[in-house]
Amino acid sequence: DAAVPYLEINNVEVIYDHVILVLKGVSLKVPRGGIVALLGANGAGKSTTLKSISNLLRAERGEVTKGSIHFKGDRVDRMTPSDLVKRGVIQVMEGRHCFAHLSVEENLLAGAYTRGHARAEIRAGLEKVYHYFPRLKQRRGSQAGYTSGGEQQMCAIGRALMARPEMILLDEPSMGLAPQIVEEIFEIVKDLNRSEGVGFLLAEQNTLVALRYADFGYILENGRVVMEGAAAELAANEDVKEFYLGLS
Ligand code: ATP
Numbered sequence: 352d353a354a355v356p357y358l359e360i361n362n363v364e365v366i367y368d369h370v371i372l373v374l375k376g377v378s379l380k381v382p383r384g385g386i387v388a389l390l391g392a393n394g395a396g397k398s399t400t401l402k403s404i405s406n407l408l409r410a411e412r413g414e415v416t417k418g419s420i421h422f423k424g425d426r427v428d429r430m431t432p433s434d435l436v437k438r439g440v441i442q443v444m445e446g447r448h449c450f451a452h453l454s455v456e457e458n459l460l461a462g463a464y465t466r467g468h469a470r471a472e473i474r475a476g477l478e479k480v481y482h483y484f485p486r487l488k489q490r491r492g493s494q495a496g497y498t499s500g501g502e503q504q505m506c507a508i509g510r511a512l513m514a515r516p517e518m519i520l521l522d523e524p525s526m527g528l529a530p531q532i533v534e535e536i537f538e539i540v541k542d543l544n545r546s547e548g549v550g551f552l553l554a555e556q557n558t559l560v561a562l563r564y565a566d567f568g569y570i571l572e573n574g575r576v577v578m579e580g581a582a583a584e585l586a587a588n589e590d591v592k593e594f595y596l597g598l599s
Pocket residue numbers: 367368371373391392393394395396397398399400411412413445554556
């Protein structure tokens with residue numbers, strides 16, 4: 352049903368260590384095949400929101416204490432991260448997280464095992480990743496730890512792609528990268544969205560770039576959504592310009 356959003360977060364509250372209230376009732380939606388930007392300053396709660404969806408909070412002593420999360424109409428906020436992966440929801444964590452001692456290709460192969468694919472499918476998956484990321488093909492035999500920051504970010508997204516995601520939760524892809532590489536990565540995100548129908552929820556401090564590639568955006572401040580709208584409207588909004596477009 353095309354009318355059911357891919358992802359729907361309703362009034363989610365997150366508490367760390369039983370006492371630290373970080374998300375104070377966040378609601379947002381990602382439509383089927385949409386690119387949605389989650390914006391806000393350092394510490395606003397963007398990463399926490401992504402982790403509440405992928406359920407990676409538990410490892411950090413965090414929990415969703417209120418609200419609900421649905422993916423394609425099914426409630427998912429009591430599921431494990433691997434259940435989410437099986438349903439096609441994959442998080443690419445902030446800071447890239449490639450296995451430094453493995454080659455680029457070994458990193459990509461590691462992404463396939465999360466969904467237990469057959470050999471032919473894995474082969475096809477690799478070819479697809481190399482189609483979207485020709486740089487990774489060139490660097491396939493290199494140790495990931497010796498590739499550039501941009502290549503490591505591509506490797507992390509490529510690894511997620513190996514699990515044939517329907518939706519990628521992408522945390523701060525621009526972090527620490529030169530503007531030209533950031534554009535290259537966002538172009539690939541857009542292409543994956545258009546050609547493969549992968550939905551994206553994109554946490555970014557780089558408001559300007561994120562709003563150029565996203566369809567819709569939410570601005571988080573201190574654990575609450577303070578503004579939301581079509582990307583072009585947010586980018587033209589005076590308050591957004593004043594408070595956020597200088598941040599990156
Ligand atoms: P960043 O760009 O730094 O990732 P963010 O918007 O993603 O910022 P979060 O990482 O979600 O923000 O952090 C939101 C708030 O929650 C911050 O005040 C942070 O200190 C706090 N926080 C994050 N993780 C934990 C944790 N494991 N335990 C306690 N507090 C945490």
